[in-house]
Amino acid sequence: MKQKDSLELTNKIVPDEIWREAYIALSHYPELKNTPIEFKFKNNIKKSFMQAQPKVSGLLKNKKKRGYFIMISEEIQIEDEVFDVADVPSEVLIGWIGHELGHIMDYRERSATNMIWFGVKYLTSKNYIQEAERAADTYAVNHGLGSYIIATKDFILNHAHLSDSYKSRIKRLYLSQEEIMALVDKLDAEEGK
Numbered sequence: 001m002k003q004k005d006s007l008e009l010t011n012k013i014v015p016d017e018i019w020r021e022a023y024i025a026l027s028h029y030p031e032l033k034n035t036p037i038e039f040k041f042k043n044n045i046k047k048s049f050m051q052a053q054p055k056v057s058g059l060l061k062n063k064k065k066r067g068y069f070i071m072i073s074e075e076i077q078i079e080d081e082v083f084d085v086a087d088v089p090s091e092v093l094i095g096w097i098g099h100e101l102g103h104i105m106d107y108r109e110r111s112a113t114n115m116i117w118f119g120v121k122y123l124t125s126k127n128y129i130q131e132a133e134r135a136a137d138t139y140a141v142n143h144g145l146g147s148y149i150i151a152t153k154d155f156i157l158n159h160a161h162l163s164d165s166y167k168s169r170i171k172r173l174y175l176s177q178e179e180i181m182a183l184v185d186k187l188d189a190e191e192g193k
Contacts, residue, residue: 013038018072018097021090025097028143032101035108036067039097041085045073049083050096052103052136059112066108070100088155095145095152102139106132130173137175138183146184150177 011034014022022039026032038055045051055067075084085093110118121128140149154177156162156170175183 011036013040015039015041015072017085018093021093022097025094025101025145025148028098028140028145029101029105032104032108034064035104037070037101037104038067039070039072041074042071043074045071049073049088050100052100052107054107054115059115063108063111068104068107070097070104089151091148091151092155095140095148095150098140098143098145098148099136099152102136102143103132105139105143106135133173134175137180141175141180141183142187146180146187149175150180153177153180 012022012026018039026037036055049072051071053069053071055069058066072085075082088096107115107118118132122132137149140146153170153174157167
């Protein structure tokens with residue numbers, strides 16, 4: 001893989017190809033301002049386009065000093081369809097990044113032992129995967145990224161070349177567009193809009 005140029009935003013390392021989308025998504029999470037996050041391209045992430053995880057070297061550190069990776073697949077193959085990060089619309093990338101930042105919001109309150117237990121449950125329980133993915137979507141929506149999360153869902157669910165089984169997996173594990181809109185409406189009502 002060729003060397004990627006990256007832009008460092010204080011304690012964030014972001015490849016040039018996605019710096020704009022990362023900046024927009026990060027701007028919705030002021031709580032992560034002092035959290036080290038490194039966005040890295042990776043050759044292959046199974047069943048996913050992006051994946052958030054704590055840096056193993058910092059797992060035993062104080063929760064407030066822990067750093068994280070957001071791994072991004074340069075290409076994702078879903079059945080016979082191959083997507084390159086450059087082919088994904090900007091608002092969809094913002095939604096995906098916002099979702100992964102939602103995972104980091106969840107992780108940052110967990111102890112090292114709880115993070116390890118989280119990993120075990122995530123790998124072994126479909127119900128736990130659903131709970132974790134819906135929580136990350138909820139964090140993103142609650143941080144003002146609802147329209148981007150909907151764009152991401154629309155991109156996946158309305159893509160003609162993706163199989164019904166893959167679309168069913170997305171529908172089963174993540175919030176639906178209707179659930180996202182209900183959260184957005186609730187937030188708007190709370191804010192008096």
